[in-house]
Amino acid sequence: AQTVTQSQPEMSVQEAETVTLSCTYDTSESNYYLFWYKQPPSRQMILVIRQEAYKQQNATENRFSVNFQKAAKSFSLKISDSQLGDTAMYFCAFAGNQFYFGTGTSLTVIP
C-alpha cells in the first residue's frame, strides 16, 4: 500500500522568508504523480504544484518549487517570499491507481 508521510505537523515562517515543507512516500508503482495541495481556512482544496514521476526536472510554479528525489522517494515543497495568504494546511499527495494524502503541515506566515 502507498503511504505518504509529512513529518512536520506545524511550521511557521516570517513574511518574505523561505520555508521548506517535507514529504516522503512509499510505493511500488513506477508511473505516478505527486502533488502539493493547500487548504486555507475556507477548507477548499487548492492545487499548488504538480510533479510527474517520469520527469527529472523539478516543477516550479511562481514562488513555489519542489525538490523531487525519486530514488529517495522524497518530494519537498519550497515556498519563497512567503506571504500572509500562504497561511494554510499543506497536504502532500500521491496519485497512482489511488490517491493518498499525507497527514498535513500547518503553515503559519508571521507578519
Added chain:
Amino acid sequence: GAVVSQHPSRVICKSGTSVKIECRSLDFQATTMFWYRQFPKQSLMLMATSNEGSKATYEQGVEKDKFLINHASLTLSTLTVTSAHPEDSSFYICSARPGDRASGELFFGEGSRLTVL
C-alpha cells in the same frame, strides 16, 4: 481548471435521519469520484472510490450500509449518510478525476459540513 460542485455546503439533521450530499463535475466527465472525510486539523481520510455505473469501492473500516454511494452518471455522485448519529458529524469532501488521466490531478468540491444533533 475543472470545476466540481458539492451541495449542500452545510447541513444539520436530527439523529436517525438520512442525509444526501451531491457531488457534480460541471465541465468534465468523471468516471471516478472520491469521497473523503476530514476531522478538524487532520488529513483527508479516503472513504470510498465511486465508479460510474458500478459499485463503489470502500476503504477498510468504512461501513457500506452507513455511507451509501451512488455514481449514476459521469457527472454526478451522491453520498447518503443513513441513520445519522452525532459521531457522523464531520466535514465531507468529494473529488473527481477527469476521464483523461494524463494529469492525474484531482479536483475538489467545496466540502459539506454535516452536524447531527
